[in-house]
Amino acid sequence: MSVWYALVDLLPFEWAQPGSMIFMKNALLAVLVISPLFGILSTMVVESRMSFFSDALGHSAFTGIAIGVLCGLADPMWCAVILALVFALLFTYVRRRANLASDTVIGVFSSTAVALGIFIATLDGGSFTKFNSILIGDILSVEPAKIGLLAIILLLVAALWVWAFNRLMIASVHPALADSRGIGVFWQEALLNATIAVVVTLSMTWVGLLVINALLVLPGAAARGLARNMRQYHLFSVLGAVAAGVAGVLTSYYLESSTGASITLYLALYFALTFLGRKKRQ
Amino acid sequence: MSVRRHGETGPGCAGSCCLKVENLGVNFSGEEVLKNVSFHLHCGEIVALIGPNGAGKSSLFRTILGQVPHTGSIEFHPAGGGPARPLIGYVPQSPSFQRGDPVSVLDFFTAAISRYPVFLPIPRQLRRRVLDCLTRVHAQGLIDRRLGALSGGELQRVLLAMALEPMPQILILDEPLSGVDVEGARQLLAMLDEIRTNFDLSILLSTHDFSTLDQYADKVILLKSEVLRVGPPRQVLSSPEFHAVFHLGLGKGGEA
Numbered sequence: 001m002s003v004w005y006a007l008v009d010l011l012p013f014e015w016a017q018p019g020s021m022i023f024m025k026n027a028l029l030a031v032l033v034i035s036p037l038f039g040i041l042s043t044m045v046v047e048s049r050m051s052f053f054s055d056a057l058g059h060s061a062f063t064g065i066a067i068g069v070l071c072g073l074a075d076p077m078w079c080a081v082i083l084a085l086v087f088a089l090l091f092t093y094v095r096r097r098a099n100l101a102s103d104t105v106i107g108v109f110s111s112t113a114v115a116l117g118i119f120i121a122t123l124d125g126g127s128f129t130k131f132n133s134i135l136i137g138d139i140l141s142v143e144p145a146k147i148g149l150l151a152i153i154l155l156l157v158a159a160l161w162v163w164a165f166n167r168l169m170i171a172s173v174h175p176a177l178a179d180s181r182g183i184g185v186f187w188q189e190a191l192l193n194a195t196i197a198v199v200v201t202l203s204m205t206w207v208g209l210l211v212i213n214a215l216l217v218l219p220g221a222a223a224r225g226l227a228r229n230m231r232q233y234h235l236f237s238v239l240g241a242v243a244a245g246v247a248g249v250l251t252s253y254y255l256e257s258s259t260g261a262s263i264t265l266y267l268a269l270y271f272a273l274t275f276l277g278r279k280k281r282q
Numbered sequence: 283m284s285v286r287r288h289g290e291t292g293p294g295c296a297g298s299c300c301l302k303v304e305n306l307g308v309n310f311s312g313e314e315v316l317k318n319v320s321f322h323l324h325c326g327e328i329v330a331l332i333g334p335n336g337a338g339k340s341s342l343f344r345t346i347l348g349q350v351p352h353t354g355s356i357e358f359h360p361a362g363g364g365p366a367r368p369l370i371g372y373v374p375q376s377p378s379f380q381r382g383d384p385v386s387v388l389d390f391f392t393a394a395i396s397r398y399p400v401f402l403p404i405p406r407q408l409r410r411r412v413l414d415c416l417t418r419v420h421a422q423g424l425i426d427r428r429l430g431a432l433s434g435g436e437l438q439r440v441l442l443a444m445a446l447e448p449m450p451q452i453l454i455l456d457e458p459l460s461g462v463d464v465e466g467a468r469q470l471l472a473m474l475d476e477i478r479t480n481f482d483l484s485i486l487l488s489t490h491d492f493s494t495l496d497q498y499a500d501k502v503i504l505l506k507s508e509v510l511r512v513g514p515p516r517q518v519l520s521s522p523e524f525h526a527v528f529h530l531g532l533g534k535g536g537e538a
Binding site: 043047161162163165169170173174177179180223224225229232233234 | 347374382385392396398399426441
């Protein structure tokens with residue numbers, strides 16, 4: 001961390017003075033880690049029409065935490081991660097067996113998860129509002145240790161991408177062809193969904209669900225409008241996410257606005273620009 | 283279009299390499315999808331599979347590809363050897379890609395034939411290899427196009443090139459002529475004829491286009507859960523079984 005602080009101290013900003021505004025520096029570093037992470041995941045989330053999946057995961061995390069608290073776990077977060085994993089695998093299985101579109105199955109799981117969570121949390125007349133703070137992380141409150149964990153997750157996702165991206169892509173673009181070439185489509189989907197589930201649930205409490213939802217859908221959606229191949233798709237998605245992330249953190253400092261909302265609005269602007277640019281291309 | 287006719291075997295093939303399907307049966311949750319299916323596929327031959335929708339054509343393909351459990355036997359004898367597992371190239375029915383998909387032909391092809399992750403810059407050597415494969419089907423110009431921007435015929439050619447890498451002994455095409463215009467169909471059939479002579483493989487395809495069968499198919503199999511008729515195109519198309527299945531007979535067409 002001290003290397004990072006020393007680096008930021010070189011920047012010509014008011015908050016970058018040595019020894020001041022540590023949370024800003026943490027938030028900036030956190031954004032530099034999570035924006036490429038979700039920029040990468042975003043490409044496949046958009047490609048396999050899983051845009052609402054992370055939203056549903058927010059609900060399942062809520063349920064997981066309620067169960068964790070019920071069981072008296074010290075850190076109910078791990079219960080949420082395990083439940084998200086089960087949620088993702090069950091979702092993959094049901095979608096395949098029921099021959100329904102992703103959004104329909106996501107809706108089914110999302111409602112069930114939120115109902116189960118409220119049911120468990122309100123047993124014996126309890127209230128569920130006490131969980132809200134756990135779910136709404138804020139990127140300004142992110143701790144250095146969590147940034148380290150996020151960086152490890154980023155490396156793991158990058159490694160997964162190098163190892164499995166080709167098969168993930170073919171399974172998503174053309175399942176029948178994937179089958180005939182010996183690629184297990186079900187397992188590829190399960191792997192992707194499980195990865196998204198674990199990454200989203202872990203980072204949600206640290207950086208907040210709003211910014212994760214936005215980072216998981218908008219960069220990919222915007223990049224699609226510009227890209228002509230997979231290299232451009234990833235490049236535009238990651239660059240857009242990083243640029244919006246950094247701009248959002250800076251804007252929130254100067255305007256004293258919510259960081260998550262600022263990042264999301266920059267992503268929306270990026271999408272709008274690519275949408276306008278796309279018309280010219282065709 | 284110049285098409286050579288073959289007898290029981292293709293050129294340069296002594297009838298020794300052959301796919302033998304005997305008494306094949308397939309059940310999907312208790313329902314008999316295929317029963318007593320027997321036929322031979324010789325090398326260099328183009329065999330067309332016809333039958334109404336739901337006759338089991340796609341199921342038969344998937345069974346030959348080894349994706350479906352079955353009764354009976356599927357045996358492959360390569361030229362001058364005992365039974366072996368054949369290398370099968372498969373051209374699936376063209377799906378409708380989302381038009382905006384940022385997947386280029388190069389991405390798709392590279393992802394299918396190699397483990398090099400296609401979101402990184404693709405090495406020149408790999409691009410060369412994809413270009414060579416596309417050249418086999420005269421589609422080298424399509425390498426940087428997006429899949430969503432291809433016409434039906436162009437997409438078929440790309441999928442065909444993928445099925446030919448690695449070079450298979452048997453090539454299976456699921457309804458290659460659907461969604462392809464007349465000129466595209468003519469080019470595709472000419473290309474299949476070129477492929478079977480150049481690479482000495484057998485081709486099995488399904489189709490609903492009966493008018494062109496006689497121009498390219500050596501043999502036609504009429505399928506409706508079981509094999510109703512096998513033979514040269516003209517013979518099958520004029521058979522009573524064909525007329526019964528497609529309700530072409532007198533009176534039958536009026537009943538519906």
